[in-house]
Amino acid sequence: MKAVQYTVRVPAAVDKAMQKLAAQQNVTPYEMLQRCVKAGVAALTTPPSHGANDRELVAELASVSTGVAHVERMLDRVLFTACASYCYARSAALAGGKTEEDIAAEVSPAYERQRRLAQEAPS
Numbered sequence: 001m002k003a004v005q006y007t008v009r010v011p012a013a014v015d016k017a018m019q020k021l022a023a024q025q026n027v028t029p030y031e032m033l034q035r036c037v038k039a040g041v042a043a044l045t046t047p048p049s050h051g052a053n054d055r056e057l058v059a060e061l062a063s064v065s066t067g068v069a070h071v072e073r074m075l076d077r078v079l080f081t082a083c084a085s086y087c088y089a090r091s092a093a094l095a096g097g098k099t100e101e102d103i104a105a106e107v108s109p110a111y112e113r114q115r116r117l118a119q120e121a122p123s
Contacts, residue, residue, distance in 0.1 A: 008033070083110040 010018070015029075022032035087106045091098045 079114055080107070080111050083107055083114060086110065 018032045018036060019029055021036075022029045025032070027035075084104075084107045087103050087110055091103050091106075
């Protein structure tokens, strides 16, 4: 294969970057320039297939969505537990003498009230 010679002018910033890469990879600046040209031509002649990145984004979005759903379920359980704790603590503090069933009956309305208030809160 016959080599063809080109005279190339590059901006100072590109030269600095190539010099740094050449030093890191222990090659001459000319060898690094050849590598950069080959990599650039390869990238331009074989662009990524349309939709390749889309599939990755969809997969990541699905993963995040699954995580958010898990966090929502956990927060829902935390809210219910907090409401139950509040109802039992309130009953004990007021010394109301309520039965277990009476206190348990107060938990669900308190929980629903807190969920409704959270949905009405401005974003």
